[in-house]
Amino acid sequence: MAGNAPTTTGVSHVYPRGSRLNERGRLEVGGCDVVELAEEFGTPAYVYAEDDIRSRAREYMDAFRARTEHFEVVYASKAFPCTAAYRLLVEEGLSCDVASGGELFLALKGGFPPERIYMHGNNKSDAEIEYAVASGVGHIVADSFDELDRLERLAPGQKVLLRVTPGIKPETHAFISTGQEDSKFGFGVDEVQRAIDRIDKLELCGLHAHIGSQVFDLGPYEKLAEVLSAMGDYPLLNLGGGLGVAYTADQQPLPVDDYVETLLRGAPDGVTVLCEPGRSLVANAGVTIYRVGTVKRIPGVRTYVAVDGGMSDNLRPMLYGARYEAEIADRFGGSDVCTIAGKHCESGDILVTDVQLDDPRPGDVLVTPATGAYGHAMANNYNGVPRPPVIFCSGGDARVVVRRETYDDLALRDV
């Protein structure tokens, strides 16, 4: 952990840095009492400790800076594409990756200088490429032969990286594994040379690979740096993101310092090494607060605690079987085994199965930690449920950085 990074007090490392249980036994995030936040801003809401994001960004920057001048930490903004987050990470000196024209729009709005933006996508449209060029995006990551044709036609002279599928498969969920040979992304190892030879009107600056997400093993990264380095000498080597985070207290993420050390060890001297963390910058910075509406006890079967959100604000349990923790915000602990259900008209709308709570009751504020990555990012309007606001907290002050969606917003696009 960076020298001055705040730790948590009385709560596990799954909660945002600087969190604690206050004198009233309530969770505090960024110095703000979340029960009071629920009253002030309503529920559900994504609550972030701003300083947590900053301290994690500094950890990456410091780990590189201690070893080399030739690096870029690139925020994989798909994890949390929110202008306030972009703004904060520009300030911390990061670069940024965008996976679509929409993310590019948000990154620019958040103040990222275009030359510090990398544009990804396995099927960028003509319009997206034209938008990137018109905006002056620094690098476009070319993903296929068809795209090379498109880029030469629409963006001659553009700086590009080639996305390589290195044939490395880390231990993670198949849906978030991207580096294996059988992948929709990038050029297979055997195709890279042909792609390089094919390039005529573009400036090839380097290679890129991302092996997957939520990775807890450094071995694949060591191999990745070797595989890419063997493919030729280029100024830039982008080794992707994917460092795993703790969603539950029993998970121990690898130290960022060890990860960075591994990336640099395998890269040739003089090359600028890029890494693209998304989740590990923002996941643990955020929690979701909900209000409990009903508690349904089925004797001998299960207790359902239903909250006012669900699969519209956190799709990860349904998509990946992701496991989360939950607590009543002012009564941590307890031994009532409960299942946290969402409010959606779907049986699979279960946020957490079999979690221990302290006598949950209607009106309680329930918190699920580690929702800062791919929560807001994948939020949707299923059942016409408005998307929650995003609230940034620091030093006891809370500010809304994304407002709650309204019913009027739901009809805004209808013509």
Ligand code: LLP
């Ligand atoms: N770079 C590229 C090219 C990527 O495709 C990704 C993630 C990242 C960087 C950042 O990976 P991270 O550091 O966040 O693990 N929706 C899924 C995650 C999909 C990740 C896709 N690519 C989830 O909620 O787990």
